[in-house]
Amino acid sequence: MEKEPLLMLPGPVPMPERVRYAMMRQAINHRSAEFGAVYSDCVRVLKTVFGTVNDLFVISGSGTAGMEAAVANFGRDTEIACLVNGKFGERLYKISQRYGKAYEIASEWGTPLNLGALEERLEQGAQIVTLVHNETSAGIKNPAQEVGRLVRKHDALFVMDGITSIGGDVVEADAWGVDVAIVGSQKCLAAPAGLAAVSVSSRAWERLCKNPPYYLDLAAYRKSAGSKPMETPYTPAVPLFLALREACLIVEEEGIANRIARHQRMARAVRAAAKAWGLSMFPKIDAKHEYSTTVSAISYPEGVKDAEMRDIIKKMGIIIAGGQDHLKGKIFRIGSMGAVGAPEILATLAATQFALKKSGYKVQGDGVQAAGEVFG
C-alpha cells in the first residue's frame, strides 16, 4: 500500500496510533465489568467536553443516528423549529419532518440565521428548536448561546448538533441551555466513525415522547446505563468504544482548554493564508456568527476549477474537501479537527498555494508565510 493520504476533511480525520491500535484486540463480552469501565470512561470525558452534568449515552451509529435520537425522543407530534443555514441544518429539518410538525427557518447556506423568525415561531408555540452549532457544509459557527437564551425564554427544548464542534471548540451545553447535544466520534475527538454521543437534560426527560424508534430509544439507553456494570441496551460496536475511550483519554491528557486553543490556532492559520492569497472566506458573518474553528470554507477565485485544484493537492497526498450540493465547485474546505496541528496545516496550505498557482490564480501574497506567523 502507498503512504496513506493526509485527510484534511471536516471529518473523518486522522486518528492517533493509540486510538487505532485499541481496536485490534480480541472481542470482549459487552455485558461485563470490563466493557462497563470502557463505556464509563467515555461518558466521564465526554461530559467535560460537552460542558454538561446531564445524562450522556453513546449510540452505535453515525452522527445522523444521534440527531434522529434527539428529534425522535423529544419532538414527536410537537412543533419543531429548525434553524437552517447549511446541509446539516437541512438534515435536522428532514428528520424533524418525520416526527413532528417541522418549520424550516432557512437562511442561505453560510449566512446568519434568522433569529427574529425563530422568536416569532417560538411565540407561536414551537416546543423544540434544532440548531447545528458548527455548520461544516458552509464553514460557519452559529450563535448557540444566543439561540439557547431565546429557547429558554419561551420554555421550549433546545436540541444542538455539536457533531463537529464538541471536543474542538468551546461548548458549554449546560450554561447555554442546551437540552440535547450530540457529537460524532470521527470529528474533533479523532476517533473512528460509527459512534454518536447524546446528552439529555432533566427538562428534556420530563418531555420524553412515546414510541421512538426501538434502536434509538433513549429511555432504554438510560435504563441500561444505570445497570451495574454499565451497559448499552443493544450490542455495542465494541472496537469503536475501545477506540473512543482511548481518544477520550487523549483529550483528557491534552486538556480541553489546550485542545480548543490548538483548534483555534489552526483555523486562524488557514484564514491568514486565505487572506494573504487574496481569497474570501465563504461565510457571511455578523456580530453573532463566526467562522468555524474546525473547518474553513474558502470561495474559489474565478477561473480555478475545483476538481483540478483538489487533484493537484491529492497528488501531493493530501485530501481537502470541495463544496456539497449547490456549493460544489464554488468553495473548498480545509478541516482543522482532531489530532492534527501545525505540520498538517502547513503542509496543506503549502500544497493548496501550489495548486492555486498551478491552476492559474495569481496569489496576492504568501499564505504559507502568513500561517507560519500564527504558529511561530
Add this chain to the structure above:
Amino acid sequence: MEKEPLLMLPGPVPMPERVRYAMMRQAINHRSAEFGAVYSDCVRVLKTVFGTVNDLFVISGSGTAGMEAAVANFGRDTEIACLVNGKFGERLYKISQRYGKAYEIASEWGTPLNLGALEERLEQGAQIVTLVHNETSAGIKNPAQEVGRLVRKHDALFVMDGITSIGGDVVEADAWGVDVAIVGSQKCLAAPAGLAAVSVSSRAWERLCKNPPYYLDLAAYRKSAGSKPMETPYTPAVPLFLALREACLIVEEEGIANRIARHQRMARAVRAAAKAWGLSMFPKIDAKHEYSTTVSAISYPEGVKDAEMRDIIKKMGIIIAGGQDHLKGKIFRIGSMGAVGAPEILATLAATQFALKKSGYKVQGDGVQAAGEVFG
C-alpha cells in the same frame, strides 16, 4: 493484561487476527473508490451466505438496527404476525408494535412454533410475518422454509432474522421465499459487533412503507449503494467495514459449504457430550424444529448452580453463557459460531465436564471422549 478469555458465547465470538488487524489502519474517506470496493466486497460475499440475489445493504448498527429496518420499512401500519419462541422473537414483536398492528404468535421459549395459528392469522389478513431463524436464547432452529411456504401462499412478506444462522448454517433466503433477511456481524461471520446486513426482495420493494426512521431508511441505502463509487447514505463505521470485508474474504476462502459443515460438527460434538453426561438439551424439538447449529442450550441438572458452575469455567479462561430472563439458572449455552473449531469446543467441554463434577453432578459418562468421536 492477562491472556484474553475464550468467548464461547452465542456472540460476540473470537475474531481471527486478520479481521482484528484490518481495523487498525488510518481513517479513509468513505466517499471514495477505496471504501466503495470494501463495501462491494462485503455485499458480494454476504449475498452468497444469505443465498440471495436480492439487494443487500450494510447498516452501521447492531443486529437490532437491522431488525428494526426490516419492520419499519415494510411493516408500518400493516398487520404483522410475529412468531415467538424466545427472546429475539419477542424483540421482533416489540419492534413491530411500534410500527404496525402486531400479533404475537407465542410458544414457550424453546418449543415448536404454532404454525397453525400463523396460518389462521395469514388467512385473517396479516401482511407480514417475522421469524427468528435461529433463536439463540433457547438454542432452537425454527423451520424457516416451512414458514416461507405459508407466507408466500398467502402473499404476505417474510422477514427473517438470520442474525445467528447466516454464515454458519444453511440459509437459502431466495429458495425459502424470504423477502427481508438480516445478519449481525459478530456472530457466525466472526467480525466485530456493530454492523447489520439486510437483504430486500423486489416483492418487498413493491410494498415499501413511507416514513421509516431516517437512519434506517432502506430506500436511502438503495440510492447510495447505486452511486459510483458505492456508498452508504450516512457516515459508515469504517473500521468495522474493513473488518467485515476481511471476515467475508475468510468465508469465501473456507467455502460456505465447508464452513457450515464445521459449524454442524461443533454442535454435534456439544450434543454428544451433553448426552454422555446424561443431560438434556433444553429445546423441545419436533419433526420441523431442530437443535441450533450455532448455540447449544443444555438444561442444568438438579443441584448445579449456574453462577457457580460458570465461575469455575471462567477461572479456566473460558466464557460460556447462562440463560436469559426467565431461563436464568435453568440452562447454560455453549456457542459454536464463527472462527472456532475442535480445539475451542474440546477445551470448553473439558472445562464444563470438570465444572459439572466439581459442582456435585455425577456425570454418567465422558462427554469429552464422546465429542472427540465427532471430530476424530
